[in-house]
Amino acid sequence: MIDIEAVTEGFIRWISGPNFRNPYSKATIRIYGRNVHRFLEFLDFDGVERISEASIHLVRKFVMTGQSGGTAPVNTQNVRTGALALFFDYLESTEEHGPFSGNPARALIEDQKHKKGGNVGKATARLRPVLExxxxxxxxxxxxxxxxxxxxxxxxxxxxxxxxxxxxxxxxxxxxxxxxxxxxxxxxxxxxxxxxxxxxxxxxxxxxxxxxxxxxxxxxxxxxxxxxxxxxxxxxxxxxxxxxxxxxxxxxxxxxxxxxxxxxxxxxxxxxxxxxxxxxxxxxxxxxxxxxxxxxxxxxx
Structure with missing residues (x-):
């Protein structure tokens, strides 16, 4: 069973800490933390017992679903995707909730690019995680x-x-x-x-x-x-x-x-x-x- 509060707090500490050259604003941290908490509640409701079981399908379902079962507004989808992409980066860096076969939120971003015909096969722009x-x-x-x-x-x-x-x-x-x-x-x-x-x-x-x-x-x-x-x-x-x-x-x-x-x-x-x-x-x-x-x-x- 996922400890929703503990995992969310860990993510918030990570994103609030000195892990980034350009720190996130308090408003962004609050919004991202709220979306991560809701995502974990969504996984729990879906019967997912470990975060590592979260697939691109589940991420897409969470990102796309709006109120009353409709489709969420594009801005909401973008915020959710951004929050989850960073959240799975956090999970991979801490190595506490794995093993992970990849970042399903970033995989979703690439899938959406592919369907739109843009930047096919191009990796999401990120600073490389190692020193040259x-x-x-x-x-x-x-x-x-x-x-x-x-x-x-x-x-x-x-x-x-x-x-x-x-x-x-x-x-x-x-x-x-x-x-x-x-x-x-x-x-x-x-x-x-x-x-x-x-x-x-x-x-x-x-x-x-x-x-x-x-x-x-x-x-x-x-x-x-x-x-x-x-x-x-x-x-x-x-x-x-x-x-x-x-x-x-x-x-x-x-x-x-x-x-x-x-x-x-x-x-x-x-x-x-x-x-x-x-x-x-x-x-x-x-x-x-x-x-x-x-x-x-x-x-x-």
Missing amino acids: WDDMDRLQYEASKQETIAGIRDAALIGFIFDTGLRASEICALPHSAAEYYFQGRLRVIGKGDKERLVRFTPEHADRLRAWIRTRARVVSKSDALFLTDEGNALSTQVLYMIVRRLLDRAGIQKAQQGPHLLRHTAASRWLAKGMDLRQVQENMGHSNIGTTSKYLHLLG
Whole structure:
């Protein structure tokens, strides 16, 4: 059974948060949140127990149906479609309610374009969800420019995410002892749903983490966390987000998403571009469905 209130609140937090370079207005957030809530109620009424079961047929039915069973006005249809397209982006990015075989709202948009004879076969205009090779180089260069405690930590962090593809919460939960396993190219982590997985990778940025370990030893702290703030506290996901966004801004990199999840997406594409087996990337990312992992194929040449 779908927890309508919790899912809607999660979506609203996501769309209200610092996930977008151009933030949505309060009015848009309110309207989109209301439409997502109604869509979830619609699924529940239709007997759908999991959001991942929502097909393009169900999305079309919700979008098109107006009051008293008639056809909804075009403006209403557009708002609903826009809200749901973003909603399924949210679900795919959080990976909590999948597995998904695609975004049914965006599939509906493409289907409508096809029927109208316009832009046939052309993908919906969206910023790519990963960094290009030159973006990665610029970001790592920017991260390594500061020789302060924070600068050395930030350089290690960026390299660490590119190497491991871990989620922000997983990175912040790592103990100091995890560094030893990173250097071995094997990290065992507890991910979403308390699921344990073994992440295998090549520690290409080991020198940066070693520099941070040496620097970390000079930070007064009671925390056992691998990554610390300047004050010696364990790094929080909020602080990690701000670090990544600040570095992206300084590097002049503009993407729709601006946080650690963008780097996680990039890690998956980077592995595949370098020849890692798709099944291993699936395990590293913690995806329950290999179809989710396959979306990263060919994003990097």
